Amino acid sequence: MQMPPLDPGILARRAAIVAALRAIVPGEGVIDDVEGMRPYECDALSAYRQLPLVVVLPERIDQVARILRYCQDEGVKIVPRGAGTSLSGGSMPVGDAILLGMAKFNRVLEIDFANRCARVQPGVTNLGITRAVEHAGFYYAPDPSSQIACSIGGNVAENSGGVHSLKYGLTTNNLLGIELVLMNGEIVRLGGKHLDTDGYDLLGVMTGSEGLLGVITEVTVRILPKPSTARAVLLGFPTESGGADCVAAIIAAGIIPAGMEMMDKDAVHCAEAYVHAGYPLDVEALLIVELDGPPVEVDHLIERVAGLARERGATTVRVSASEDERMRLWAGRKSAFPAVGQISPDYMCLDGSVPRSRLVEVLSRMREMSKQHGLRVVNVFHAGDGNLHPLILFDANDPDQLRRCEEFGADILRLCVEVGGALTGEHGVGIEKRDLMGVQFTDIDLDQQMRLKCAFDPDHLLNPGKVFPKLRRCAELGQLVVRQGAIPFPDIPRF
Amino acid sequence: MTTTLKPRDRDELRDTVAWALNDGKTLEIVGAASKRALGRPVVADHGLDLSGIAGVVEYQPEELVITVRAGTPMREVEALLAQRNQMLAFEPPDLGPLLGGVAEASTLAGAVLCNLAGPRRLSAGAARDHLLGFSAVNGRGEIFKSGGKVMKNVTGYDLSKLMAGSFGTLAALDEINVKVLPAPDKTRTLLLFGLADADAIAAMALAMGSPHEVSGAAHLPADAARRSAVGYVAKAGGSATALRLEGVGPSVEARLTGLRDLLTPVVAAKGGAVEELHTMNSRALWRELRDVTLLGAASDALVWRLSCPPSEGAAVVARIRAVRPDVGAIYDWAGGQIWLSLPPTADADHALVRAALAACGGHATLIRAPGAVRAAVPVFQPQAPALAALAWRVKESFDPRGVFNPGRMG
Numbered sequence: 001m002q003m004p005p006l007d008p009g010i011l012a013r014r015a016a017i018v019a020a021l022r023a024i025v026p027g028e029g030v031i032d033d034v035e036g037m038r039p040y041e042c043d044a045l046s047a048y049r050q051l052p053l054v055v056v057l058p059e060r061i062d063q064v065a066r067i068l069r070y071c072q073d074e075g076v077k078i079v080p081r082g083a084g085t086s087l088s089g090g091s092m093p094v095g096d097a098i099l100l101g102m103a104k105f106n107r108v109l110e111i112d113f114a115n116r117c118a119r120v121q122p123g124v125t126n127l128g129i130t131r132a133v134e135h136a137g138f139y140y141a142p143d144p145s146s147q148i149a150c151s152i153g154g155n156v157a158e159n160s161g162g163v164h165s166l167k168y169g170l171t172t173n174n175l176l177g178i179e180l181v182l183m184n185g186e187i188v189r190l191g192g193k194h195l196d197t198d199g200y201d202l203l204g205v206m207t208g209s210e211g212l213l214g215v216i217t218e219v220t221v222r223i224l225p226k227p228s229t230a231r232a233v234l235l236g237f238p239t240e241s242g243g244a245d246c247v248a249a250i251i252a253a254g255i256i257p258a259g260m261e262m263m264d265k266d267a268v269h270c271a272e273a274y275v276h277a278g279y280p281l282d283v284e285a286l287l288i289v290e291l292d293g294p295p296v297e298v299d300h301l302i303e304r305v306a307g308l309a310r311e312r313g314a315t316t317v318r319v320s321a322s323e324d325e326r327m328r329l330w331a332g333r334k335s336a337f338p339a340v341g342q343i344s345p346d347y348m349c350l351d352g353s354v355p356r357s358r359l360v361e362v363l364s365r366m367r368e369m370s371k372q373h374g375l376r377v378v379n380v381f382h383a384g385d386g387n388l389h390p391l392i393l394f395d396a397n398d399p400d401q402l403r404r405c406e407e408f409g410a411d412i413l414r415l416c417v418e419v420g421g422a423l424t425g426e427h428g429v430g431i432e433k434r435d436l437m438g439v440q441f442t443d444i445d446l447d448q449q450m451r452l453k454c455a456f457d458p459d460h461l462l463n464p465g466k467v468f469p470k471l472r473r474c475a476e477l478g479q480l481v482v483r484q485g486a487i488p489f490p491d492i493p494r495f
Numbered sequence: 496m497t498t499t500l501k502p503r504d505r506d507e508l509r510d511t512v513a514w515a516l517n518d519g520k521t522l523e524i525v526g527a528a529s530k531r532a533l534g535r536p537v538v539a540d541h542g543l544d545l546s547g548i549a550g551v552v553e554y555q556p557e558e559l560v561i562t563v564r565a566g567t568p569m570r571e572v573e574a575l576l577a578q579r580n581q582m583l584a585f586e587p588p589d590l591g592p593l594l595g596g597v598a599e600a601s602t603l604a605g606a607v608l609c610n611l612a613g614p615r616r617l618s619a620g621a622a623r624d625h626l627l628g629f630s631a632v633n634g635r636g637e638i639f640k641s642g643g644k645v646m647k648n649v650t651g652y653d654l655s656k657l658m659a660g661s662f663g664t665l666a667a668l669d670e671i672n673v674k675v676l677p678a679p680d681k682t683r684t685l686l687l688f689g690l691a692d693a694d695a696i697a698a699m700a701l702a703m704g705s706p707h708e709v710s711g712a713a714h715l716p717a718d719a720a721r722r723s724a725v726g727y728v729a730k731a732g733g734s735a736t737a738l739r740l741e742g743v744g745p746s747v748e749a750r751l752t753g754l755r756d757l758l759t760p761v762v763a764a765k766g767g768a769v770e771e772l773h774t775m776n777s778r779a780l781w782r783e784l785r786d787v788t789l790l791g792a793a794s795d796a797l798v799w800r801l802s803c804p805p806s807e808g809a810a811v812v813a814r815i816r817a818v819r820p821d822v823g824a825i826y827d828w829a830g831g832q833i834w835l836s837l838p839p840t841a842d843a844d845h846a847l848v849r850a851a852l853a854a855c856g857g858h859a860t861l862i863r864a865p866g867a868v869r870a871a872v873p874v875f876q877p878q879a880p881a882l883a884a885l886a887w888r889v890k891e892s893f894d895p896r897g898v899f900n901p902g903r904m905g
Binding site for chain 1: 516539555556559580601608612616617621623624633635637638639640641643644645646647648649650651652653654655656657659660661665673675676678680700703704705706707708729737742745746748749750753802804805806828829831832856857858860875876878879881883885886888889890891892893895896904
């Protein structure tokens with residue numbers, strides 16, 4: 001993984017940059033010693049580490065605006081960071097860039113039950129929003145597995161999903177408004193407590209923009225009444241195709257479960273050894289299907305799901321009879337990552353997205369690749385929406401294994417695109433998938449995206465080295481070569 | 496007389512745009528032209544008619560996605576989905592008659608470009624939430640794509656959101672991939688009669704805050720209710736507030752009972768009554784609400800669409816009514832979307848309408864007015880200078896020479 005070369009001019013000006021930041025954010029809000037910066041050297045893609053130029057932790061919006069304006073005026077790069085839980089290196093520091101930590105923006109500003117929304121600062125955790133509204137029977141729907149730690153600002157930047165996104169959508173479908181600061185220091189508000197922004201949907205563009213377009217300083221999300229019940233059913237199949245057929249049959253029957261997760265045999269064994277959830281060990285594929293809503297609906301649909309599974313050869317059908325049992329059925333799935341961590345020094349979690357109809361084929365080809373690269377792969381995934389999370393097992397202390405792991409991961413993601421899917425379903429491109437963008441997009445597609453970035457950040461100073469494999473200067477991207485000469489469409493009908 | 500060009504495929508579309516760029520010409524993009532009177536009038540050198548680039552490319556019911564070309568008629572898409580018991584969950588309104596045209600003349604891509612959404616916007620989102628990906632020709636004469644066909648995809652910027660609601664000012668669409676969902680087995684509507692606007696909004700907030708999964712919440716003041724073709728609504732003799740429940744049979748019945756128990760005392764306290772509509776009557780009523788046919792506006796009346804915090808809906812209308820007593824209003828989205836009719840004026844009362852929103856936030860769009868009025872007043876909500884400048888830079892990043900739909904969004 002190559003990051004852009006460090007700018008010696010910036011490194012030479014470090015003392016002046018630190019002093020300028022101190023003038024904006026006094027006291028302990030600027031961290032420039034190595035020990036103090038160490039906690040910021042990586043995010044959740046921990047195979048890659050880099051100390052930033054300096055860390056700044058503002059606590060007011062005007063400070064954010066002055067910092068960004070300073071960066072634009074002085075040509076200094078800057079990397080925004082929420083809770084640092086990105087799995088794609090979205091908030092990984094850059095050696096010649098300021099790290100802008102937004103953790104001090106951690107207040108819930110307003111809960112408005114009449115309009116079913118919450119207005120919060122970006123450093124509030126995902127779960128913190130639910131905690132603030134659950135006393136009134138509400139919750140915030142998107143639930144990334146890092147929800148206890150990840151910040152809502154980071155969720156907006158990455159358009160985070162979760163196990164319930166099949167029914168309740170991603171962050172983008174649950175967001176009403178944001179306030180953001182542009183690189184020129186201007187503060188812009190998009191949306192509010194009403195539905196749909198006016199003008200171009202820049203709220204939609206900001207969501208999932210991976211910190212490359214602006215810094216989010218306030219977030220308004222929709223909150224939903226909690227479903228009255230939720231029940232889960234555990235379905236074990238002797239073949240992976242049995243499990244995949246069942247997923248397709250459930251959707252085809254017009255049922256949209258709250259969650260529909262699949263684990264392969266290795267993942268089942270890992271999880272069972274780790275938490276003893278009572279998973280059957282004689283299956284090739286395990287499905288956890290969760291239904292939520294009024295009890296009568298859940299009971300009705302869970303019977304239909306169980307019936308569809310039996311027709312497709314399920315050897316295990318276990319319906320949760322209590323909330324306690326439902327949590328136990330989920331326990332194995334939710335601890336799958338740490339469980340894998342028990343059997344391997346390191347693992348890399350990928351995030352490809354594929355059409356549901358290609359699941360079985362993709363899993364089988366992934367196993368062939370596993371042999372080629374000599375590394376194990378374990379699969380847990382959001383089967384309902386075709387979002388795969390292959391875990392490649394390796395030892396990061398062995399440079400050859402790290403290299404093979406990167407190559408294996410790249411092969412899997414190429415396969416996802418080849419079958420009509422995408423490089424990333426919910427983790428973002430970051431640095432992890434940056435160099436694969438050309439697999440999914442043409443140069444024209446990527447140039448168009450970079451031109452959009454130029455509208456927000458004309459000098460490419462915000463979160464550099466992420467998402468785009470090669471950056472082109474905005475002046476160069478803006479050039480328009482007009483073809484002179486003959487009209488190239490003599491045959492097009494005209495009136 | 497300007498020439499209208501009608502490319503037959505993506506390459507001809509690209510060539511057309513490249514030619515316009517080359518000659519310094521501008522283009523007005525139309526599909527079925529059913530919403531040509533929506534937005535500011537375009538002044539362009541030529542027409543670009545996309546109705547020749549039509550047809551369903553791929554429909555995979557089990558993947559919940561349909562791919563169609565830009566000129567594909569909405570009725571063709573809806574008929575195909577209905578065969579497999581699926582639907583466009585964002586419930587795109589047919590604004591043809593409201594805009595002075597005919598019904599069922601629109602295209603799916605047109606609905607997406609205007610980011611339309613019907614009553615189900617509340618629970619299922621707008622067109623923006625259902626556009627998974629697209630291919631298009633930008634203002635540089637280049638074919639580009641964004642997004643894809645899978646449900647979850649965060650690869651690169653989400654340009655689908657930008658395209659939805661761009662009114663054809665950023666690019667000329669070629670193909671769109673749209674998410675579809677299973678159609679509900681059963682639909683029921685709980686009607687609350689006799690509530691004043693503010694009380695209706697409070698009742699809708701109570702319903703939306705309950706776990707009964709309401710998929711539509713609208714309020715018809717007495718004069719609008721009277722225009723409904725659904726007897727229960729028209730003959731109520733006063734206002735009607737409608738709450739829709741959809742899903743599998745047993746669930747709908749259970750939720751209806753729960754919602755009725757929750758709201759009956761609230762309505763009774765205001766001297767009102769409750770009633771239920773079954774599937775056929777429900778469909779008829781929600782179609783009337785979707786297509787804004789109950790506003791009863793005279794053909795020369797101005798029509799505005801407002802989006803505001805739901806709890807503020809009645810207060811917003813009251814502020815306008817204080818100056819214009821003859822304003823007509825229908826509340827959808829639990830009060831968050833208001834359709835207004837106002838008597839014709841040269842300035843469309845735009846300052847009055849927007850001042851009514853100033854305190855609570857939101858935006859107003861002039862949906863129907865004579866071309867001269869739409870050319871003279873801000874049809875779309877004016878934006879703060881920093882945001883307006885950013886939006887213009889975004890426009891230029893797709894269409895640097897302003898080839899597409901000049902003037903449409905102001």
